[in-house]
Amino acid sequence: MRERITFVQKEGDSIEPTALKVDGNGLKGPEVKAVREDRLTFALDELPAELKALLEGVNQLHVRWVSPVAYEAVSPLLARLPPGFHLFYTPGSDASINPCPLLTKAFGLDSCSSPSDSFTTLPTDRFTHSTTHQFYQPLPSLKAFAHFARSLLCPPGSPSSCSSRLGSLTAASQLDLSYDTISHTLRLTSLWPYSPQSLSASLLSPTIRTEIGILSQTSPKTLEPHEIGISGLLTVLGQSTTPSPTLFSFPSRHRDSSSSFQAHFLPPTGLHPTLQLSISSPSPPAKSPTEETCRLHGYFTLPKTLFPDRHQLNDPLFLSSKNLTAVRYITPGIDLEAPEYVTSTWGSALLLELAPPHSSSGKEWTAEIPLHLRYLPPSLTGYQKAEVPYPALFWACTAEEGTKFPGNPFEKDRVGYDGLFGERTVFWHLNPSPADGKLVNTVKVPVLNLEKADWVGTVTGAVVVAGFAWVVIKLLGVVVMGGKKVGEDKKKKQ
Amino acid sequence: MTKPSGTGQPEPPATSSSGASSLVTTFFDRPLPLYLSAAIFRLVFLLYGLWQDANSPVKYTDIDYLVFTDAARFVSQGQSPYERETYRYTPVLAWLLLPTAHVTGNRILDVAFFSFGKVLFAISDLVAGWLLEKVLAKSMDAPRARKFATIWLLNPMVATISTRGSSEGLLGVLVMALLWAVLERRVTLAGLLLGFSVHFKIYPFIYAPAIVWWMDNERMSPNKTKPTSLSSKPPFLTAKILNFITPPRLQLALISLTTFSTLNIAMYLIYGTPFLQETYLHHVTRLDHRHNFSPYNTQLYLSSSLPLSSSSSFRIEKLAFLPQLLLSTVFIPLVTAKKSLPTSMLAQTFAFVTFNKVCTSQYFLWYMVLLPLYLPQSSFVKNKKFGLAALVLWVVAQGAWLQQGFELEFLGNSTYLPGLWLASLAFFGVNCWILGVIIGDMR
Numbered sequence: 001m002r003e004r005i006t007f008v009q010k011e012g013d014s015i016e017p018t019a020l021k022v023d024g025n026g027l028k029g030p031e032v033k034a035v036r037e038d039r040l041t042f043a044l045d046e047l048p049a050e051l052k053a054l055l056e057g058v059n060q061l062h063v064r065w066v067s068p069v070a071y072e073a074v075s076p077l078l079a080r081l082p083p084g085f086h087l088f089y090t091p092g093s094d095a096s097i098n099p100c101p102l103l104t105k106a107f108g109l110d111s112c113s114s115p116s117d118s119f120t121t122l123p124t125d126r127f128t129h130s131t132t133h134q135f136y137q138p139l140p141s142l143k144a145f146a147h148f149a150r151s152l153l154c155p156p157g158s159p160s161s162c163s164s165r166l167g168s169l170t171a172a173s174q175l176d177l178s179y180d181t182i183s184h185t186l187r188l189t190s191l192w193p194y195s196p197q198s199l200s201a202s203l204l205s206p207t208i209r210t211e212i213g214i215l216s217q218t219s220p221k222t223l224e225p226h227e228i229g230i231s232g233l234l235t236v237l238g239q240s241t242t243p244s245p246t247l248f249s250f251p252s253r254h255r256d257s258s259s260s261f262q263a264h265f266l267p268p269t270g271l272h273p274t275l276q277l278s279i280s281s282p283s284p285p286a287k288s289p290t291e292e293t294c295r296l297h298g299y300f301t302l303p304k305t306l307f308p309d310r311h312q313l314n315d316p317l318f319l320s321s322k323n324l325t326a327v328r329y330i331t332p333g334i335d336l337e338a339p340e341y342v343t344s345t346w347g348s349a350l351l352l353e354l355a356p357p358h359s360s361s362g363k364e365w366t367a368e369i370p371l372h373l374r375y376l377p378p379s380l381t382g383y384q385k386a387e388v389p390y391p392a393l394f395w396a397c398t399a400e401e402g403t404k405f406p407g408n409p410f411e412k413d414r415v416g417y418d419g420l421f422g423e424r425t426v427f428w429h430l431n432p433s434p435a436d437g438k439l440v441n442t443v444k445v446p447v448l449n450l451e452k453a454d455w456v457g458t459v460t461g462a463v464v465v466a467g468f469a470w471v472v473i474k475l476l477g478v479v480v481m482g483g484k485k486v487g488e489d490k491k492k493k494q
Numbered sequence: 495m496t497k498p499s500g501t502g503q504p505e506p507p508a509t510s511s512s513g514a515s516s517l518v519t520t521f522f523d524r525p526l527p528l529y530l531s532a533a534i535f536r537l538v539f540l541l542y543g544l545w546q547d548a549n550s551p552v553k554y555t556d557i558d559y560l561v562f563t564d565a566a567r568f569v570s571q572g573q574s575p576y577e578r579e580t581y582r583y584t585p586v587l588a589w590l591l592l593p594t595a596h597v598t599g600n601r602i603l604d605v606a607f608f609s610f611g612k613v614l615f616a617i618s619d620l621v622a623g624w625l626l627e628k629v630l631a632k633s634m635d636a637p638r639a640r641k642f643a644t645i646w647l648l649n650p651m652v653a654t655i656s657t658r659g660s661s662e663g664l665l666g667v668l669v670m671a672l673l674w675a676v677l678e679r680r681v682t683l684a685g686l687l688l689g690f691s692v693h694f695k696i697y698p699f700i701y702a703p704a705i706v707w708w709m710d711n712e713r714m715s716p717n718k719t720k721p722t723s724l725s726s727k728p729p730f731l732t733a734k735i736l737n738f739i740t741p742p743r744l745q746l747a748l749i750s751l752t753t754f755s756t757l758n759i760a761m762y763l764i765y766g767t768p769f770l771q772e773t774y775l776h777h778v779t780r781l782d783h784r785h786n787f788s789p790y791n792t793q794l795y796l797s798s799s800l801p802l803s804s805s806s807s808f809r810i811e812k813l814a815f816l817p818q819l820l821l822s823t824v825f826i827p828l829v830t831a832k833k834s835l836p837t838s839m840l841a842q843t844f845a846f847v848t849f850n851k852v853c854t855s856q857y858f859l860w861y862m863v864l865l866p867l868y869l870p871q872s873s874f875v876k877n878k879k880f881g882l883a884a885l886v887l888w889v890v891a892q893g894a895w896l897q898q899g900f901e902l903e904f905l906g907n908s909t910y911l912p913g914l915w916l917a918s919l920a921f922f923g924v925n926c927w928i929l930g931v932i933i934g935d936m937r
């Protein structure tokens with residue numbers, strides 16, 4: 001087991017080594033504004049039996065959790081996903097292994113029953129670096145996971161810092177769990193938003209090798225256009241008491257486009273709500289060395305309460321009226337009719353290319369995504385809520401021929417959309433900036449009002465029976481009158 | 495143009511005072527004006543639709559048409575039409591629409607090819623109208639028959655539905671052809687049409703009992719004099735049954751069943767389980783929960799959402815098929831088929847649609863094609879005020895439902911209860927009353 005703790009300040013901010021106190025148990029320093037990332041790496045043998053047994057049976061398992069509370073990200077930790085619990089999964093040779101029970105226990109999920117029921121399949125023919133299955137559900141907090149992690153990592157006798165550090169997971173804005181058979185290690189990465197905090201780090205356990213970095217982005221002149229530079233201080237607890245300065249650079253897939261956006265539903269939402277994206281600028285990121293190849297995309301994970309209709313999103317005229325270009329990916333096999341309560345798969349993923357207006361002025365503009373609600377179960381008020389996460393918006397730019405993206409120390413992959421693009425794609429993210437600070441929109445869904453439903457069965461039955469009886473009486477009338485007529489005819493003849 | 499020579503004397507020239515009425519008379523005098531205007535009527539709708547599709551994000555073309563044409567494209571690529579989700583029809587439809595999948599590269603030609611299906615449906619409308627006229631002409635003169643056929647031929651609702659690309663028009667022509675073949679005593683043709691229609695859209699099976707019941711000896715062999723002993727002495731039950739089984743009836747049953755099974759077996763051999771699942775089994779397993787005109791709709795939504803554990807409790811919708819099938823396949827044909835086969839078929843269709851678990855406005859076309867055959871002798875036409883009142887009631891009940899549906903679908907108001915539910919019950923009530931009147935008219 002080993003740990004890496006990183007504080008990332010904004011470009012230009014730095015800290016003097018003398019301001020830091022380092023000893024075998026931890027690091028103490030002044031309060032600064034920074035992002036904090038903690039990364040724990042486990043070998044399989046270091047994991048509890050239940051988790052080890054599961055991971056040994058899978059090929060790839062990647063959990064990506066994002067907080068619904070808007071947060072500020074700092075380069076190079078810029079990768080974004082829609083808020084909620086994402087799972088990207090490739091089963092091992094034994095396809096009957098079910099990760100759902102353990103994940104449900106660990107995260108407090110409520111809609112993960114088994115890969116065959118709950119997961120959707122991803123295209124693996126496009127690019128080799130994607131997993132075969134996807135699962136998502138809205139999950140507002142890491143409370144359940146913090147509890148689970150404490151029971152796992154802080155056995156009786158651990159220092160109190162163990163418990164308090166894992167408790168602080170509830171304030172994290174991102175959490176990643178990554179396992180694949182090649183590395184044979186499980187990585188737990190948590191990220192706290194850019195905020196004032198004291199530079200302090202304590203050991204989870206005395207046996208763990210802990211590396212601490214206080215870094216910020218830098219732009220030396222020698223940098224290649226697709227690279228970013230990092231400078232700062234590094235130290236390993238227990239090995240040295242003075243942090244050593246460092247400077248390195250690497251190509252990064254996730255960059256900041258310096259634009260922002262908001263998403264909200266256009267009223268009235270009805271049963272066919274339209275999600276409107278308000279985007280601050282129509283221009284591609286000026287910093288991209290290959291600006292002309294950039295295309296603006298939106299990646300949506302839509303819970304099963306609503307869905308996009310890929311047939312509706314097929315018509316160029318309709319799409320351009322919504323400032324959309326085309327659907328680049330949509331989960332196949334979405335049922336367009338079934339109510340939510342009989343749908344077992346989690347929902348659908350949608351990758352849309354947007355069509356920014358051509359004007360060179362950097363004016364705010366909008367794009368609209370038409371969606372369709374499923375029928376939800378009846379309620380006592382006549383309404384239900386459907387929560388729809390913000391999409392991830394980014395300019396996808398193709399880097400120059402021959403550009404390689406070797407593993408970078410802050411690389412975040414398996415984020416859903418990266419598997420839908422080529423290896424040389426750079427994602428320039430737009431910053432979601434909701435007015436209310438929440439990365440989730442709520443739609444009020446009209447449903448059947450159970451309060452008024454007591455008599456529905458009885459009255460419907462009575463009305464149908466009455467209608468039936470009326471028609472039968474009229475038929476009998478025809479029979480009787482017909483008989484009379486025949487009689488009359490006979491009389492006349494006689 | 496030459497005047498019909500049969501009348502012997504030339505018609506008086508139209509004077510200014512009777513201009514309007516004579517214009518109407520000339521319009522119906524010969525078939526050409528009516529059918530030409532019906533065709534132009536549809537052509538205008540079709541061209542307007544093409545314009546709207548090309549220029550507006552709101553499409554004229556029905557979503558179903560995109561389903562058919564997508565399916566046809568799959569077929570043209572050697573795949574199954576069921577590759578297209580929500581394709582719930584016989585593969586024959588996708589085959590018929592194969593030209594729509596043809597791509598030449600020329601934009602105008604491609605649009606023309608893509609519109610082939612709409613043209614086919616519109617032509618079906620015209621042929622159905624022509625058959626209507628032929629059936630009507632059995633009991634009235636041709637101009638009067640054309641006047642009543644106009645209800646179908648120049649009906650904007652009918653023209654819209656077929657030029658938007660809904661396949662219901664095909665059903666119209668099949669049913670009319672079936673009726674015409676039966677009335678013409680063309681039993682083989684009738685059997686083929688019946689088997690094919692049922693394969694195409696299931697519901698025409700309700701016509702089988704009416705046709706069979708109607709095909710008695712008196713009608714099928716009118717030359718033979720009826721044995722007088724039958725009317726004086728009631729025969730034994732066995733004799734009655736033996737009398738019932740006549741060669742034409744056997745022939746119809748045999749040919750229609752053979753047609754139906756051959757088609758189904760062939761489709762099953764080509765496309766396998768998806769054919770069975772999508773065309774037939776889907777109707778058994780579907781939940782029918784989305785709001786529609788059916789009186790059962792609210793109850794179906796309610797019960798579909800209840801947990802399975804409570805499924806042991808009594809559910810009225812499980813018995814919904816009972817009143818529907820009793821009326822449309824037993825009671826109505828038994829009582830009315832021998833009095834008037836067209837009216838019986840109208841009443842059966844009306845009952846089938848009214849008592850169905852799902853009811854959308856496209857289903858109204860199923861009975862609308864038969865309506866002109868009944869109206870000439872109906873109390874709705876004899877008493878115009880009464881007829882107008884019935885029409886207004888039908889439209890108002892539907893309008894009330896549509897208003898509630900609009901509030902639900904577009905404004906997001908929870909109108910399921912009581913608004914939408916009561917509106918559907920009211921519409922059901924109005925339909926039952928109209929059905930009662932239609933049946934009462936057969937006394």
